[in-house]
Amino acid sequence: MNPPATVRSGIDRMLDRARARLNRVGPDDAAAEIAAGEALLVDIRPAAQRAREGEFPDALVIERNVLEWRLDPLSDARVPEATGPDVRWIVACSEGYTSSLAAASLLDVGLTRATDLEGGFQAWLRAGLQVKGGAPEGTP
Template sequence: MGQQRQKSNIEAYLETKRKLLSARPTPHDALARSTEQGVYLIDIRPTSNRKEEGLIPGAIVIDRNVLEWRLDRTSPWSILEAREPSFTPILFCNEGYASSLAAQTLVEIGVERATDVDGGFRKWKDDGLPVVGEDSL
């Protein structure tokens, strides 16, 4: 019998933080929810990934290093959407790891409905959901 690999510290941390998030939608669920009032898809991937792999139409692009300042409704640097009473950001990164940690940070600063796409952009694209390709960027 093979020995089960012990989780790394970051895997254990990520698992703990994900338990504190509201349900993580699948890409299909995120797309469906994005039509609801106050729900926004937020792309936190690096510029290089967006250029190479494309964009999700209608997603708001916010660099990870300024995310909290843009999505905290009490911040003078917040985007207008963050000030809506029903604001529900659904974040995505490449594969759904960094976005989980980012969503949990948002929850900790008061963005209670923040969550992220299970599987991230790459799962979205693999599922055949809409992507604007690099040739049109």
């Protein structure tokens, strides 16, 4: 039996709480921040999804399962770009759902300027911004 239409799922409520904490950015604003050196873009999509959809040209690729360890400036497993809590991280996934949860988790780690890309890679594509690779049209 399905719940009444007025009852929101637990994950929808969780997503709402995460997004309430973020200053999400659209593709054009994200591209401008990245080009100006004001932000770093992190692509958390799995390798197979990146191969199929294409890639952001200047993103750090850090899959979701290790994100917090790589971006926490106090972690032994951090990337060189994780220089402090005030780095502007823009997290991206395919459609902007997983990235919202991931960015909220980065706030919990103490990365105060973390956010995510509204609409994810798909919105980036729709905005006509540059991408690398991806499977040709009609390829599964």
